[in-house]
Amino acid sequence: MKLHPFTACAVCLAFVCAEAPAQGVYVTRGENGPVFSDKPQPGAKEVTLKPLTVIPAPEPVPAHATQPPGGTEARPAERQRPEAAAAYRSLAVVEPADGGSVAGDTSLLEVRLAVDPPLLLGEGHAFIVRIDGRPVNQRFTATEFVIPPGFWPDGYLPANRGVQLEVAVVDGSGHVVMRAPPVRFHSRPIIIRPPYPGHAWEHPRPPPPRPAVPEKKPGKHVLRKEAPASPPAKD
Structure with a gap:
């Protein structure tokens, strides 16, 4: 690209002035x-x-200021310690299954985890749960547990909606030791259909009425008199 002589001179003089501002x-x-x-x-x-006009270069962002995977900012109590992650080889959510569905309109949401090795209870480790980014205000020490009904605004899991569940292991100080990959599932409505004939839910039907049997009238009985026995013959 060819510059206009005036422009080329202005650029050159700008660099000259930057290096030697006192020179005419x-x-x-x-x-x-x-x-x-x-x-x-x-x-x-x-x-x-x-x-x-001199614009200073932006300062580099510290590594600890970056956000964790998932796009949500980590709370101070959930900052992960890299050296503590070596205590566990794997952590995963087994139920609800990723991409699966659970029954909605119910207060029972069961969660089952798989952790290897087992949870270090002696060091104060526990599971924490987040649902749709909102933390469950309770720690769990078993790999199978139920989300308390008080967590749901209406007392139960709403139906016809997508739900994201996140689980992590924290130590006694609240620092995250390891995170499980988040799972996303769907809550389906519960449909109660009328029972089909013979189903266990159906009340037993009374037996059909038996046909009436006519009563038997007492018949006339004739009493027969037996002849007296003849006396034995005398010799």
Whole structure:
């Protein structure tokens, strides 16, 4: 790209002024326009250039100020200690399954975890849970537990919605030791259909009525008199 002589001179003089701000700048008329120089020439005029605007470079962001995976800012009690993560090889949410569904409109949301090695209870380790970014105000020490009903605003898990569940292991000081990959599932509505005939939910039906049997009238019985026995013959 070819610059205009005036522009090229202005750029050069700007660098000259930046390096030697106390030195004068002079301008003379040339064939193709004005010519700038730091040395006075016959017929040259001294000009005063505006000071350059210097923008300082931005400071690097510290590594501890970056956000954790998932886009949510870590709370002070959930900052992870890199050296503590070596205590566990794996941590995962087994139930609810990622991409699966659970029954909604119920206060029972069961969670099952898989951790290797087992939770270090002697060191004060416990599980913490977040649902849709909101922490459950309770720590769990078993790999199978139920989210308390008081966590839900209406006392139960709403149906027809997507839910994201996050689980982590924390130590006695509240520092995160290890995080499990978050799972996302759907809460489906519960549909109660009328029971089909013979289903266990159906109340037993009474047996059909038996046909009426006519009563038997007492018949007439004739009493027969037996002849008296003849006396034995005498010899």
